[in-house]
Amino acid sequence: MVRVRMSDVAARAGVSTATVSMVLNGVNSTRISPQTQQRVREAAEAVGYKPNSVARSLRTQQTRMVGLISDTIASTPFAGRMLAGANDVAREQGHLVVLVDTERDVEAERQALQALSGQQVDAIIYACMWHRVVEVPEGLPGDAVLLDCAPASGGRAAVVPDERAGGMAAVRELLAAGHRRIAFLDAEKRFDLVASRLRYEGYLEVLADAGIEPDPALHVRAEPVAGGGREAALRLLELPEQRRPTAMFCFNDRMAMGAYAAAHHCGLSIPGDLSVVGYDDQQLIAADLDPPLTTVALPHYEMGRWAMEVALGLLKGDPAVPHLMPCPIIRRASVGPPPAQFGD
Amino acid sequence: MVRVRMSDVAARAGVSTATVSMVLNGVNSTRISPQTQQRVREAAEAVGYKPNSVARSLRTQQTRMVGLISDTIASTPFAGRMLAGANDVAREQGHLVVLVDTERDVEAERQALQALSGQQVDAIIYACMWHRVVEVPEGLPGDAVLLDCAPASGGRAAVVPDERAGGMAAVRELLAAGHRRIAFLDAEKRFDLVASRLRYEGYLEVLADAGIEPDPALHVRAEPVAGGGREAALRLLELPEQRRPTAMFCFNDRMAMGAYAAAHHCGLSIPGDLSVVGYDDQQLIAADLDPPLTTVALPHYEMGRWAMEVALGLLKGDPAVPHLMPCPIIRRASVGPPPAQFGD
DNA sequence: AACCTCAAGTTAATCGATTAAACACATCGG
DNA sequence: CCGATGTGTTTAATCGATTAACTTGAGGTT
Numbered sequence: 001m002v003r004v005r006m007s008d009v010a011a012r013a014g015v016s017t018a019t020v021s022m023v024l025n026g027v028n029s030t031r032i033s034p035q036t037q038q039r040v041r042e043a044a045e046a047v048g049y050k051p052n053s054v055a056r057s058l059r060t061q062q063t064r065m066v067g068l069i070s071d072t073i074a075s076t077p078f079a080g081r082m083l084a085g086a087n088d089v090a091r092e093q094g095h096l097v098v099l100v101d102t103e104r105d106v107e108a109e110r111q112a113l114q115a116l117s118g119q120q121v122d123a124i125i126y127a128c129m130w131h132r133v134v135e136v137p138e139g140l141p142g143d144a145v146l147l148d149c150a151p152a153s154g155g156r157a158a159v160v161p162d163e164r165a166g167g168m169a170a171v172r173e174l175l176a177a178g179h180r181r182i183a184f185l186d187a188e189k190r191f192d193l194v195a196s197r198l199r200y201e202g203y204l205e206v207l208a209d210a211g212i213e214p215d216p217a218l219h220v221r222a223e224p225v226a227g228g229g230r231e232a233a234l235r236l237l238e239l240p241e242q243r244r245p246t247a248m249f250c251f252n253d254r255m256a257m258g259a260y261a262a263a264h265h266c267g268l269s270i271p272g273d274l275s276v277v278g279y280d281d282q283q284l285i286a287a288d289l290d291p292p293l294t295t296v297a298l299p300h301y302e303m304g305r306w307a308m309e310v311a312l313g314l315l316k317g318d319p320a321v322p323h324l325m326p327c328p329i330i331r332r333a334s335v336g337p338p339p340a341q342f343g344d
Numbered sequence: 345m346v347r348v349r350m351s352d353v354a355a356r357a358g359v360s361t362a363t364v365s366m367v368l369n370g371v372n373s374t375r376i377s378p379q380t381q382q383r384v385r386e387a388a389e390a391v392g393y394k395p396n397s398v399a400r401s402l403r404t405q406q407t408r409m410v411g412l413i414s415d416t417i418a419s420t421p422f423a424g425r426m427l428a429g430a431n432d433v434a435r436e437q438g439h440l441v442v443l444v445d446t447e448r449d450v451e452a453e454r455q456a457l458q459a460l461s462g463q464q465v466d467a468i469i470y471a472c473m474w475h476r477v478v479e480v481p482e483g484l485p486g487d488a489v490l491l492d493c494a495p496a497s498g499g500r501a502a503v504v505p506d507e508r509a510g511g512m513a514a515v516r517e518l519l520a521a522g523h524r525r526i527a528f529l530d531a532e533k534r535f536d537l538v539a540s541r542l543r544y545e546g547y548l549e550v551l552a553d554a555g556i557e558p559d560p561a562l563h564v565r566a567e568p569v570a571g572g573g574r575e576a577a578l579r580l581l582e583l584p585e586q587r588r589p590t591a592m593f594c595f596n597d598r599m600a601m602g603a604y605a606a607a608h609h610c611g612l613s614i615p616g617d618l619s620v621v622g623y624d625d626q627q628l629i630a631a632d633l634d635p636p637l638t639t640v641a642l643p644h645y646e647m648g649r650w651a652m653e654v655a656l657g658l659l660k661g662d663p664a665v666p667h668l669m670p671c672p673i674i675r676r677a678s679v680g681p682p683p684a685q686f687g688d
Numbered sequence: 689a690a691c692c693t694c695a696a697g698t699t700a701a702t703c704g705a706t707t708a709a710a711c712a713c714a715t716c717g718g
Numbered sequence: 719c720c721g722a723t724g725t726g727t728t729t730a731a732t733c734g735a736t737t738a739a740c741t742t743g744a745g746g747t748t
Contacts, residue, residue: 015727015728016727016728016729017728018727018728018729018730019726019727019728022727031725031726031727032725032726032727033725033726033727036726036727055733057733058732058733058734058735059732059733060733061733
């Protein structure tokens with residue numbers, strides 16, 4: 001497959017490459033006669049001309065490529081949704097995404113930045129695969145956009161989920177169903193998760209608004225996986241009946257999965273005897289549990305879009321404070337009214 | 345941030361750009377005196393020179409970028425692992441991955457190919473997010489590598505999981521535990537899944553080898569999600585005792601999840617009363633079930649690596665027949681001996 | 689002295705576009 | 719008839735590297 005150059009088109013149309021360039025890019029096209037334009041377009045079509053973007057980039061100093069650096073592509077199933085959001089916007093704008101996975105290795109990050117800046121990408125997005133506060137790598141350009149993480153030292157455009165509001169929505173959902181004794185199955189402190197703190201704040205605030213005194217016994221922590229959720233739920237279900245929760249808000253869907261297991265183990269049915277709300281709306285889990293899990297969705301796709309929109313200058317990000325993306329509640333079938341003896 | 349060019353380095357070192365280029369790339373470097381080399385390197389360091397890969401690419405006709413076209417980034421959690429494999433190899437080789445998601449839209453595929461060829465990528469990988477036979481898009485270069493799909497019309501390097509061997513491994517695992525009545529919870533025919541046919545073939549072959557007459561009643565089909573698995577398992581568990589299976593091989597982990605639910609519902613314990621084997625080794629599901637699921641892993645990471653290795657010419661792919669990547673069995677806790685009354 | 693070889697560079701063409709500036713030609717007013 | 723104005727197109731510089739071909743001077747041979 002021989003590449004056809006602009007000069008081939010020019011030769012065939014009997015004009016100079018300058019003319020071809022102007023016609024095909026629609027620049028200064030008023031200054032070129034319609035007949036010539038027509039000839040050029042036909043010639044381009046006839047020889048199958050495809051512009052060489054490398055050459056164009058060299059000249060224009062724009063590559064129409066955006067670098068996306070992420071700490072780990074593989075480790076979470078969320079990656080795809082964020083990539084998809086970013087990718088969709090890029091495509092709409094005629095840009096391509098160059099992906100670099102640094103696996104959280106500082107040296108790899110340095111190399112990646114170097115490669116991307118050598119590659120002259122038009123913008124850079126720095127993405128984390130779960131919500132954290134990060135020390136941005138040295139050499140990250142000031143206009144890079146942070147995705148699913150907040151900069152430790154501020155001053156950069158960033159987008160993160162509104163975990164606090166998400167926590168509030170979850171608890172409100174349970175409150176609305178009539179629950180008063182609502183547990184929070186939290187992640188252990190040692191994981192130091194931003195999300196954990198914020199969701200808990202949301203939990204407390206809604207209880208306070210409802211005039212409910214939070215019971216410290218109902219705030220339990222475990223490893224944020226199914227096993228941890230099971231164990232934490234079991235601890236709660238062993239409480240004396242009047243102190244036992246009628247609903248559980250779980251830090252994530254995996255813990256909710258464990259809570260389901262615990263409920264089965266104790267012969268309790270969901271939502272008849274126990275209501276459960278998760279967080280993450282994890283693909284292939286939340287909707288597949290039995291009964292399907294009511295949960296709070298992490299807006300990965302939307303955050304990916306936002307980051308790309310800001311990176312491409314379509315939207316202005318506020319460097320002072322991270323943009324909070326709402327976490328919608330997804331209603332399925334794991335929430336019901338509390339068992340009769342607890343009703344009002 | 346002003347970009348520093350090679351001529352800046354040359355000026356500072358008091359040599360020509362040709363010399364700088366040779367020194368920094370180690371080409372013809374025997375022809376340049378050590379003192380000069382030293383001077384050049386120091387100058388480059390001093391001014392913070394970073395090569396401009398766009399210019400280099402234009403000259404060398406190599407971009408050190410590989411295009412990865414995929415039908416859907418977002419829809420499966422497998423994407424990440426394949427991307428990670430491809431990405432790791434690319435990085436090892438000093439290449440970057442340019443990602444394009446076409447969402448299975450023919451027009452988008454055409455555009456993507458055009459963009460990538462305009463971008464002069466050195467190689468192209470066409471990836472599917474689940475094992476299929478595809479009509480490759482017109483214009484896909486002959487040396488593009490197919491990942492997790494086989495070309496309808498052959499003649500291209502491709503890699504797919506060895507589903508047949510995977511199915512065999514799963515059934516052998518159950519056989520080895522002493523089971524004789526092994527069901528296959530298959531996907532419905534209308535989904536027309538390559539994997540379904542091959543796994544079933546593997547199932548039949550192992551039974552034949554073991555001298556077991558396959559019971560058609562034990563081959564049931566349903567939608568390959570949790571709900572379908574539950575329903576299919578329930579149908580099997582309603583069989584009269586002597587015809588009931590003691591083990592279930594499920595088309596995927598989601599169906600296995602449903603089989604768990606069915607077992608719970610019938611008051612059966614896993615693996616005490618029923619053994620279950622899944623397929624996919626789906627993150628956040630298989631290991632998180634209670635008990636953890638024994639399953640067959642889809643080698644996404646390895647396939648991603650293989651595809652990139654072939655694409656970069658590190659490995660030679662056989663265009664005649666797709667490369668089969670082994671699917672290792674992952675032993676966890678859902679397989680045990682059959683209940684006593686069925687023992688031998 | 690004439691010629692050759694080798695070492696250590698340099699010169700200049702090239703990759704394929706974009707674009708400011710120049711050019712050729714026509715038209716028109718005075 | 720001159721200059722101004724306008725129109726349509728070309729010329730040539732440029733982006734920043736790579737690299738084949740050439741230069742220059744020193745040293746060696748006969």
